[in-house]
Amino acid sequence: MTADPRFSINQMTVKQLDLPELVKTCLELGVQHVGTWREPVQAYGVEAAAGLLRDAGLAVSTHCRGGFLTAIDAAGRKAAIDDNKRAVDEAVTLGTDVLVLVSGGLPAGSYDLHGARERIADALAELGPYAAEHGVRLAIEPLHPMYAADRCVVSTLGQALDLAERFPAQQVGVCVDTYHVWWDDQAPAQIARAGAQGRIATFQLADWTTPLPEGVLNGRGQIGDGSIDLRQWRRYVEDAGYSGPIEVELFNDGLWARDGREVLAETAERFTRHA
Amino acid sequence: MTADPRFSINQMTVKQLDLPELVKTCLELGVQHVGTWREPVQAYGVEAAAGLLRDAGLAVSTHCRGGFLTAIDAAGRKAAIDDNKRAVDEAVTLGTDVLVLVSGGLPAGSYDLHGARERIADALAELGPYAAEHGVRLAIEPLHPMYAADRCVVSTLGQALDLAERFPAQQVGVCVDTYHVWWDDQAPAQIARAGAQGRIATFQLADWTTPLPEGVLNGRGQIGDGSIDLRQWRRYVEDAGYSGPIEVELFNDGLWARDGREVLAETAERFTRHA
Numbered sequence: 001m002t003a004d005p006r007f008s009i010n011q012m013t014v015k016q017l018d019l020p021e022l023v024k025t026c027l028e029l030g031v032q033h034v035g036t037w038r039e040p041v042q043a044y045g046v047e048a049a050a051g052l053l054r055d056a057g058l059a060v061s062t063h064c065r066g067g068f069l070t071a072i073d074a075a076g077r078k079a080a081i082d083d084n085k086r087a088v089d090e091a092v093t094l095g096t097d098v099l100v101l102v103s104g105g106l107p108a109g110s111y112d113l114h115g116a117r118e119r120i121a122d123a124l125a126e127l128g129p130y131a132a133e134h135g136v137r138l139a140i141e142p143l144h145p146m147y148a149a150d151r152c153v154v155s156t157l158g159q160a161l162d163l164a165e166r167f168p169a170q171q172v173g174v175c176v177d178t179y180h181v182w183w184d185d186q187a188p189a190q191i192a193r194a195g196a197q198g199r200i201a202t203f204q205l206a207d208w209t210t211p212l213p214e215g216v217l218n219g220r221g222q223i224g225d226g227s228i229d230l231r232q233w234r235r236y237v238e239d240a241g242y243s244g245p246i247e248v249e250l251f252n253d254g255l256w257a258r259d260g261r262e263v264l265a266e267t268a269e270r271f272t273r274h275a
Numbered sequence: 276m277t278a279d280p281r282f283s284i285n286q287m288t289v290k291q292l293d294l295p296e297l298v299k300t301c302l303e304l305g306v307q308h309v310g311t312w313r314e315p316v317q318a319y320g321v322e323a324a325a326g327l328l329r330d331a332g333l334a335v336s337t338h339c340r341g342g343f344l345t346a347i348d349a350a351g352r353k354a355a356i357d358d359n360k361r362a363v364d365e366a367v368t369l370g371t372d373v374l375v376l377v378s379g380g381l382p383a384g385s386y387d388l389h390g391a392r393e394r395i396a397d398a399l400a401e402l403g404p405y406a407a408e409h410g411v412r413l414a415i416e417p418l419h420p421m422y423a424a425d426r427c428v429v430s431t432l433g434q435a436l437d438l439a440e441r442f443p444a445q446q447v448g449v450c451v452d453t454y455h456v457w458w459d460d461q462a463p464a465q466i467a468r469a470g471a472q473g474r475i476a477t478f479q480l481a482d483w484t485t486p487l488p489e490g491v492l493n494g495r496g497q498i499g500d501g502s503i504d505l506r507q508w509r510r511y512v513e514d515a516g517y518s519g520p521i522e523v524e525l526f527n528d529g530l531w532a533r534d535g536r537e538v539l540a541e542t543a544e545r546f547t548r549h550a
Binding site for chain 1: 381385386387388389392419420421423424425430431433434457458459460461483485486487488489490491501502503504507
């Protein structure tokens, strides 16, 4: 089997593979796109990672992830801006034009979701032009509402677009991830809204399986194992004009415990069968 | 300290107390309202429970919970209708006019959230008149989107009202529970919509604490321990015209492991301080 030409593997899905192993396995399976992750890329060396991927002919669909823009104190805000500029620079080096943003949760002791969302907008006003000048677009990723307190106060595509719309579409788009939006009956209309504005920067897949694990971070289901009609969501996104790579991004302790090459082959096959 | 006259304790919050202990502790603390739960009430005997509560002068704010209306097969649908009629009868016996409904999740193997929501509407068309004839109102409770697959396909107040609006307000209202809606920037407007239609049947409180436990069922935070601005949500609901009891409903393994009388006293105190 050769992987679907639209299929992209996010590096975190098979984090047990080091970068050379990931590249080798992609070549064996005919996988053409990789979504990179900041920490392992930094550990390998950004230039070296970029060279390895480029030499193998692999395209980088997105770089994940910047964000965490909800700090209240000036030092925390400046540190976040600086770090996100570095993430943009990394994206440039890696040759991708999409930096995915996870916006950040509520600061300790704060109840103010609205204020946190406004601070994200303030940060985007500085980061958006910086990114666009470097040929990179920021993709606001709404995370499932179960992460609203501790990871991401942007919980719906509607909220993400309300933020993105304050900026030019070449600066700020959105990331549509099935895991985060599948429950939302408003999401199909919001995908159409995003498409009409040219703001669908990337499309990611994970399936929804239960029971959720403690901490609810590492239970994203393998494609086809859960409750999400992935083909239907793909139709929504493609009907809205998206034709780029489709990235499978799974955080899953069970998958991480297995042989990474086997998991990557399985994921590519599941993509072909279910998405 | 005497408990706030608006405070109601949901029986599940202190499920380690049997019904006589619960009643005794309520009287000691000056708690005036109890939200009952079907299984322990059935185990005690519905008539006996009603007598015990009535003799103590305790009002029943709601009976929890009916619902689970998403079965596809005829036998499963009939069983659910019959069981919900029994729940209405129990509510009548207990002297409350509110039966809270948890709608049910996706049937095994189904991806069809919309179809599941339509089957709930079909069931309400039969249950709504039955309930109203008995002086009981059905309260659709949207559950947090993290329960959409396995417990409740109604994930937002907007969705709950879209369902409720198909029926007269004396048949079908909604339950506003802070734990389920706090993340939703559309919820304040939906509370106003519910209030304008006279459909706020009950208001429940729980706080949002992280990390969530495995299965995400039994991690509802004690009032004041989490990320929710409970006073603000109370204002939204009261501004929309709700003036009834405010029920604290916590599923929390940590609280269940403690002395139930102490937990009830703490909960009443937290209500006074934070809500």
